[in-house]
Amino acid sequence: MQSEIGSGKSIVAGVSEGFALVSSQPFSFWGDLDPETGKIINPRSNLFGESIRDKVFVYPHGRGSSTTSAVLLEAVRCSNAPCAIINVEVESILALGAIVAQEVYGRTVPMLAVAEEVFHLLHTGDYLLVDAIAGKLYRKDQF
Amino acid sequence: MKLTDEEQGMIDGKYGKAVAMAMSILTKLGQIYDAEEMIPISQVHIDSSAYKTIGEAGLEFAEKLADSGARFCVPTTLNPTSRDIKRWREFRIPPNFAEKSRRLEQAYLRMGAIPTWTCAPYLYGVIPRFGQQIAWAESNAITFVNSVIGARTARYGDFADICAAITGRVPKFSLHLSQNRAGEVLLKLQASSLINWDDDSIYPLIGYIVGSTAQGRIPVIDGIPNNVTSDQLKGLSAAAASSGAVALFHILGVTPEAATYQDAFQGKEPLQIINIGEEELLKARQDLSTVEEGKIDLVIIGCPHASLPEVEQLVQVLAGRKVCQEVDLWVQTNRTVYYWLEQTDLLNSLNFSGIKVITDTCIFSWPLDNWDFQLLVTNSAKFAHYAPSMLQTQVVFGNLEKCVEAAVKGEVRRS
Numbered sequence: 001m002q003s004e005i006g007s008g009k010s011i012v013a014g015v016s017e018g019f020a021l022v023s024s025q026p027f028s029f030w031g032d033l034d035p036e037t038g039k040i041i042n043p044r045s046n047l048f049g050e051s052i053r054d055k056v057f058v059y060p061h062g063r064g065s066s067t068t069s070a071v072l073l074e075a076v077r078c079s080n081a082p083c084a085i086i087n088v089e090v091e092s093i094l095a096l097g098a099i100v101a102q103e104v105y106g107r108t109v110p111m112l113a114v115a116e117e118v119f120h121l122l123h124t125g126d127y128l129l130v131d132a133i134a135g136k137l138y139r140k141d142q143f
Numbered sequence: 144m145k146l147t148d149e150e151q152g153m154i155d156g157k158y159g160k161a162v163a164m165a166m167s168i169l170t171k172l173g174q175i176y177d178a179e180e181m182i183p184i185s186q187v188h189i190d191s192s193a194y195k196t197i198g199e200a201g202l203e204f205a206e207k208l209a210d211s212g213a214r215f216c217v218p219t220t221l222n223p224t225s226r227d228i229k230r231w232r233e234f235r236i237p238p239n240f241a242e243k244s245r246r247l248e249q250a251y252l253r254m255g256a257i258p259t260w261t262c263a264p265y266l267y268g269v270i271p272r273f274g275q276q277i278a279w280a281e282s283n284a285i286t287f288v289n290s291v292i293g294a295r296t297a298r299y300g301d302f303a304d305i306c307a308a309i310t311g312r313v314p315k316f317s318l319h320l321s322q323n324r325a326g327e328v329l330l331k332l333q334a335s336s337l338i339n340w341d342d343d344s345i346y347p348l349i350g351y352i353v354g355s356t357a358q359g360r361i362p363v364i365d366g367i368p369n370n371v372t373s374d375q376l377k378g379l380s381a382a383a384a385s386s387g388a389v390a391l392f393h394i395l396g397v398t399p400e401a402a403t404y405q406d407a408f409q410g411k412e413p414l415q416i417i418n419i420g421e422e423e424l425l426k427a428r429q430d431l432s433t434v435e436e437g438k439i440d441l442v443i444i445g446c447p448h449a450s451l452p453e454v455e456q457l458v459q460v461l462a463g464r465k466v467c468q469e470v471d472l473w474v475q476t477n478r479t480v481y482y483w484l485e486q487t488d489l490l491n492s493l494n495f496s497g498i499k500v501i502t503d504t505c506i507f508s509w510p511l512d513n514w515d516f517q518l519l520v521t522n523s524a525k526f527a528h529y530a531p532s533m534l535q536t537q538v539v540f541g542n543l544e545k546c547v548e549a550a551v552k553g554e555v556r557r558s
Contacts, residue, residue, distance in 0.1 A: 011175055026388070030196060031529045042532035044430075061359055063388045064528075066280045067196045069300035074198035089359060091388060092172060092317065093300035099171045100302045103164060104204060 001141040002129060006118035008086070010132040012098040014110030016084040017140065020126040021055040023047050028064030029071035029094070038080030056128045057082035060119065062091035072097030076107050084110045084130040086137070088119050112137060144173055144314075145180045153310060161213030165306035172303065173314025182276055182315045184296075187215070187308040188264050190222040190280035191301035192251060193508040194244045201301065202243060205250040208305065213254055215308040218269050220259040222281045223448075223504045224248050228260070234501065235513035244509075254308070260503040261477035263377060263448040265292060268479065273399055276319055278307035282390075283381035283447050283525060289391040291376050293399040295319050298390040318391055324400060325409035326393050328357060332366030333420040340368055344542035346375040347524035350382030351427045352419055354389050360414065363393045363407045371397060374450050381447050382524035431527040431540035435557045438469075439539070440516040442550040443506060445475035446523035451483050458492045460547045466497040467553035472546075474498060475505045507533050520549045 025046055029035075032042040038053035052075075062068060072094065075081040081101075085094070090113045098109045110132035118137065122128070129138040152158065153166040173181065191197045191205065225244035226236045236244075252258060259268050264279075265287050271277050271294035279285050279296040280303065288294045297317035299307065307313050318324055330353060332338070338345055353362050362383075371394075383389040393401035401407035444457055454474060466472045474493065481502045484490040493500060511534060518537045521527055527540040539545075539555050549555045 031532050035198065041535075044531065061388065063354070064282060064385050066190055066282045066285065066298060066300040069302055070191055070197040070201050073200045073204075073302070077198070077200040091298065092176060092303075093298055095175050096168070096172055096300055096303045099168050100204070103168060104200070 002138040005121050005137045005139050006114060007135050008112040008114035008118060008137060010135045011090040011095050011113055012109060012111040013133050014108040015131050015133060016056070016110050017127070017129040018054050018056045018083040020058055020122055020124055020128050021047065021050060021052055022058040022122050022124045025059065026061050026063035027059045028062060028068060030065035030067035033071055033075065035071050035075035035080055036078055038075060052082045053080045054083045056084045056086060056130055058086045058119070058122050061087055061089040062094055066093055068093045069097035069100065072109070073101050073104070076101040076105055076109065081109050084112070084132065086112050086114055086119070086122065086130065088116055089113060144170055144178060146170070150181055150312060159212065161208050161211045162309055165309040166312070168302065168306050169310060169312060169314060173316060176314060176316045178314035178316040180315050181312040182319060183311055184217065184276050184278045184307055184313050186217050186269055186271055186277050187219040187304055188222065188279040188281060188284055189219060189251065189256065189304040189308065191305060192222045192224050192247065192260070193504070194225040194240070194247045195508045195510065197301055202247050204302065205247055205305070208309070209250040209253040213309050215255040216311045217308060219256045219308040220264045220269055221251055221256050222260070222262050223508050224260050225508045226504055227501050228503045234509070236509050237512065240510060259477065261448045262505065263450070263477070266373070266450050267477070278304060278313045280304040282384035285390050286380040286384040286392070287377060289318055290380060290393065290398050291373065298388065322409070324391060325361065325411060326363035326401070326407040327360035327414050328362050329413040329416045330356060330362050330364050331416065331418050332364065333418055335421045335424065337421050337424045342542050343375060343378065344522060344540070346371070347378040347382040348424060348427050349419070350379035351386045351431065351524045351528070352423050353379070353392060354383040354385060354387030356417055356419070357387050357389050359388050361391050361393070362389065363395060363401060363413065365395045367394050367397055369396050374453055377447055378523065385525045385528040428540070431524055433531055433537045434518065434539060436555050437518050437537070438554045439518045439520050439549050440470060441519045442470065442472040442546050443475065443519060443521045443523070443526055444472070444543070444546060446505060446521065446526035448505070449474055449476045449480065451480050454480065454484060454489055456543060457547070458489055460543055461492070461496050464496065464551050466550045470550055470553050472498045472550040473506065474500045476500060476502060478502050520546050520555060522546050
């Protein structure tokens, strides 16, 4: 069974599914993530110690370093990237990391921008289907 | 997207594979953000220059481009690399790591970059003018150049910077457009006994609050004295770009697009007015230090890279004292400043006090496996923000006087 949660704007096209990891805090790939393990290394983050690998990573928007693109690319190279990213506002720095990952490694990290109302419906542990081609977001009961 | 014949030719491979890939990446970026066309830019600052942060993936990308004969077509400056190029052994950088760093440096130099190796490219070197369309990466530099100089760049990251340098183009979007540069929220500094404008740590503190309260909107700050220096604005910009995604701020009566309230908001009203008072200042000060006291290992000055006046100030505060035996004090800067230090008596003074000057790089840009640092002290809010996660250490934030006291005594005490 799958139920539609809402729609959003496709930033990086692609379809992917996985368990959600949700943070209410802004995130910077540089400084917050170790791309060689996929783990969040910022002790000030509410997700400290969690892995984003193969998760649908959900957080409101980016912050901080412009090295975010490279850290995302390195995470893709090390197979530690999230399977999709959902933001309220997808920063160009993050989108660029995904575009380059497609060019260089032929791998896609679909990205979807959703309204705040939709963002608040998402919880860690939900199993989500992200359709960043049609711009739709679904919750799945069975997988 | 509407492309000129030349731009279409770039995508079609008329100018080689590297240009085609770079243009294809940039037009995809433009399509995402609904840019109608590309615009020419006249200089680039690359932040994909540290091997430690861009990793094997980044090295592959840069070498592939350089091997294919790619050349930068506009003046292109470089952020710090992953080693002090001349004295990396002194800083115990592992040789195999230094070699990877050397390869990345060579890749950029082969493409025609200028070896500035600094995160403060707005201080000395190839400095853009007001209104100039540029493509800069490195969050603190983006914020400074947009806000303080008034040149125009979006928040570019790694790879977009390289692609812009290869094509001389970026999408016409974001802060390249006048209408996207209007202030959105007004941040009013409330008069308070906690604000002492003679204490430099007030600027990074305010920047830190600005970054976290702006939440992606363009802040207009009211209440900063108009005799604020470039170095103080450097600390403020770096802090705002660490705690938030701030790429542009205005300061009423100070920065060039905010001579008046009308100018700053482009005739519109702010979406929100936020007061910044004692509570916020106390909280920011608290958040930036992970402990209040203890024996220290290292003091870091120069994040972003120190200017010459900042080093002069450090020497003044030291007043001939020496750094405690068990402690290091490192000043991070670029070769330009180092050259001036050599020409004056300042380098001798630093050497006498037992201070090391690092050039070309910074402590975030190489592995510290051969050091044992537990507690660091700094006057940079940016450094204090990133040190606990990037270096896995404790950190104390304070003004220059506090940093020097800590270095001389080997410890910080609750103030």
